[in-house]
Amino acid sequence: MSADRKPTSDNSESAAIGRRIRLQRERKGLTQLKLAVLTGLTPVTIWRLESGFYSDQQVSTLRTIANALEITVGMLTDPEPNGEPAGKAAS
Numbered sequence: 001m002s003a004d005r006k007p008t009s010d011n012s013e014s015a016a017i018g019r020r021i022r023l024q025r026e027r028k029g030l031t032q033l034k035l036a037v038l039t040g041l042t043p044v045t046i047w048r049l050e051s052g053f054y055s056d057q058q059v060s061t062l063r064t065i066a067n068a069l070e071i072t073v074g075m076l077t078d079p080e081p082n083g084e085p086a087g088k089a090a091s
Helices: 013-027 032-039 043-051 059-069
Strands: none
Touching (some): 013 043, 013 059
């Protein structure tokens, strides 16, 4: 994948969910590879989700990731639990 590719849309919901996945993964001290092993997803899929390259995350995929991170799906989809205001991108 070329380095000049951008997420599906700036400040999109998928990019926000990706930031939350990354935040929760890092809070657990996991690498993308370790999360991939825990979820059965590929490392590329984890990277794409975290980078906002997937615009249509399936609930089943988010549930799988949430289970591996020992959090609720809502912590990935709701902006408030992680201190990220609704409609505002994290820096």
